[in-house]
Amino acid sequence: MPSASSIFQAYAAMTASVTLFKTMLNQLVPHQVQLYIVTKIHSYFHPNSSKVTLVIDEKDGMSNNEVYNAAEIYLSARISPEFQRFKISKRPKDRDVNVKFGDCGKIADSFEDIELVWRFVHEASKNINPNGGGDGGDKRYFELSFNKQHKDKILNCYIPLVLNIAKVMCNDKKVVKLHALRSHSYNSITWDSVNLEHPSTFETIALEPTLKKTIIEDLDRFLKRKEFYRRVGKAWKRGYLLYGPPGTGKSSLIAAIANYLKFDIYDLEFSNIRRDSDLRKLLLSTKNRSILVIEDIDCSVELPDRTEIRTNQSANGPSRGHHELTLGGLLNFIDGLWSSCGDERVIIFTTNHKERLDPALLRPGRMDMHIHMSYLTSEGFKVLATNYLEISDPHYRGFKEVQELIEGVQITPAEVAEQFMKSEDPDVCIQGLVKFLKRKRTSNNDKLEEIKDNTTTDELLKVKRSKNLSFIPKEEKICTPI
Numbered sequence: 359m360p361s362a363s364s365i366f367q368a369y370a371a372m373t374a375s376v377t378l379f380k381t382m383l384n385q386l387v388p389h390q391v392q393l394y395i396v397t398k399i400h401s402y403f404h405p406n407s408s409k410v411t412l413v414i415d416e417k418d419g420m421s422n423n424e425v426y427n428a429a430e431i432y433l434s435a436r437i438s439p440e441f442q443r444f445k446i447s448k449r450p451k452d453r454d455v456n457v458k459f460g461d462c463g464k465i466a467d468s469f470e471d472i473e474l475v476w477r478f479v480h481e482a483s484k485n486i487n488p489n490g491g492g493d494g495g496d497k498r499y500f501e502l503s504f505n506k507q508h509k510d511k512i513l514n515c516y517i518p519l520v521l522n523i524a525k526v527m528c529n530d531k532k533v534v535k536l537h538a539l540r541s542h543s544y545n546s547i548t549w550d551s552v553n554l555e556h557p558s559t560f561e562t563i564a565l566e567p568t569l570k571k572t573i574i575e576d577l578d579r580f581l582k583r584k585e586f587y588r589r590v591g592k593a594w595k596r597g598y599l600l601y602g603p604p605g606t607g608k609s610s611l612i613a614a615i616a617n618y619l620k621f622d623i624y625d626l627e628f629s630n631i632r633r634d635s636d637l638r639k640l641l642l643s644t645k646n647r648s649i650l651v652i653e654d655i656d657c658s659v660e661l662p663d664r665t666e667i668r669t670n671q672s673a674n675g676p677s678r679g680h681h682e683l684t685l686g687g688l689l690n691f692i693d694g695l696w697s698s699c700g701d702e703r704v705i706i707f708t709t710n711h712k713e714r715l716d717p718a719l720l721r722p723g724r725m726d727m728h729i730h731m732s733y734l735t736s737e738g739f740k741v742l743a744t745n746y747l748e749i750s751d752p753h754y755r756g757f758k759e760v761q762e763l764i765e766g767v768q769i770t771p772a773e774v775a776e777q778f779m780k781s782e783d784p785d786v787c788i789q790g791l792v793k794f795l796k797r798k799r800t801s802n803n804d805k806l807e808e809i810k811d812n813t814t815t816d817e818l819l820k821v822k823r824s825k826n827l828s829f830i831p832k833e834e835k836i837c838t839p840i
């Protein structure tokens with residue numbers, strides 16, 4: 359049996375050699391390398407420490423954390439049937455039920471062969487609110503764990519992918535909103551919103567097929583060109599001017615565009631706005647991915663143009679008129695300030711009288727595309743017959759006669775829609791439309807005869823145009839991308 363003194367001697371010798379080894383190691387091996395070796399040895403005995411965990415809090419200070427929101431949406435599509443517990447909710451304005459990954463354990467995911475585990479954590483606040491629940495100080499976060507060596511790839515590729523997938527999923531579910539102006543008693547004006555229930559889509563709208571195709575392609579191109587707009591230093595916005603007689607589908611086209619893009623509509627009614635400063639405030643509070651609509655721009659409000667304002671101001675001092683809103687103020691936003699602080703904006707003006715518009719609004723570069731919404735054509739009639747009467751057979755009885763009549767009479771889609779609403783029997787509707795078209799043709803002929811007796815040929819032509827009488831060849835639908 360070894361004596362206590364021999365044990366002590368052996369221990370002293372070992373301590374001395376460890377100290378000597380340490381000194382030599384410190385002299386021979388740099389500190390960084392030593393650390394690496396120690397970490398490697400440690401991770402061999404503790405394999406879990408090769409994992410890293412990202413914590414994604416619900417809030418970042420006062421603001422929402424976009425990564426948290428995206429993770430919530432992304433993971434909702436990955437809830438597998440074996441989960442026994444998850445959350446569902448539906449807010450009044452939601453279209454569908456939302457499924458959320460709640461206290462249901464872990465969700466495994468993979469990205470380029472990297473294994474990932476998501477975990478949802480909810481820490482209830484200890485302070486009890488008398489109205490029920492916590493005091494609002496509950497903490498919610500996601501934990502995302504994976505092997506440390508993939509940290510850069512996860513941060514630079516996987517997280518952006520989650521954000522993008524969530525954006526697309528959100529867009530699919532998105533309920534398009536219509537924002538309209540609301541005046542308050544204390545002289546301020548704000549946006550008020552409702553769900554856009556307008557059912558108009560590119561399938562239901564009666565338009566020349568080529569015009570429809572051109573508009574859809576233009577919108578698609580616009581959405582794809584974020585980088586292009588950045589490169590050429592232009593604001594990422596697109597302007598459309600829709601012009602044509604009442605009832606030809608200008609407002610319906612706006613709703614179809616909104617439903618297609620899933621963009622909210624901001625309906626800017628000029629008569630409610632007094633000053634440029636109000637206009638600026640309202641426009642700055644609109645969101646990206648939205649459509650700003652100004653209907654009937656020619657008669658919305660008497661917008662004095664820039665030269666008028668300058669002349670009035672030099673003659674009478676600064677204008678203190680009731681309406682201090684100027685065309686310049688509006689144009690500044692379209693071209694200047696607002697364009698540079700908003701992304702994915704569409705601006706649509708409508709008018710029944712393009713010729714009355716201020717040339718400043720029409721000059722190239724301001725409205726990218728001028729779209730003429732005109733009277734119904736044979737092709738447009740087929741779309742309406744399919745939508746309203748559910749008849750897609752182009753040889754259906756009565757169609758030939760209607761199409762011949764339509765070629766000689768100017769009739770709006772709204773007028774045809776009205777005829778098609780009169781009965782549930784398609785044959786009755788077609789007969790009613792034939793009679794309506796014949797009456798319209800006769801009354802136009804009578805008017806022309808009456809005018810003819812008292813006017814010269816030039817005047818007659820003018821009258822024909824101004825009254826949109828028949829026998830004038832239909833103007834071609836103009837669609838001018840600028």
Ligand SMILES: Nc1ncnc2c1ncn2[C@@H]1O[C@H](COP(=O)(O)OP(=O)(O)OP(=O)(O)O)[C@@H](O)[C@H]1O
Nearest residue numbers: 562563564603604605606607608609610771772775
């Ligand atoms: N091109 C069209 N395709 C399908 N339906 C149409 C079309 N044009 C008009 N309609 C029908 O007529 C109704 C009125 O159309 P809409 O309000 O879009 O016309 P508008 O051109 O905006 O008229 P206004 O100049 O008076 O504002 C619509 O609700 C729709 O039912």
Ligand SMILES: [Mg+2]
Nearest residue numbers: 608609610653
């Ligand atoms: Mg309209």
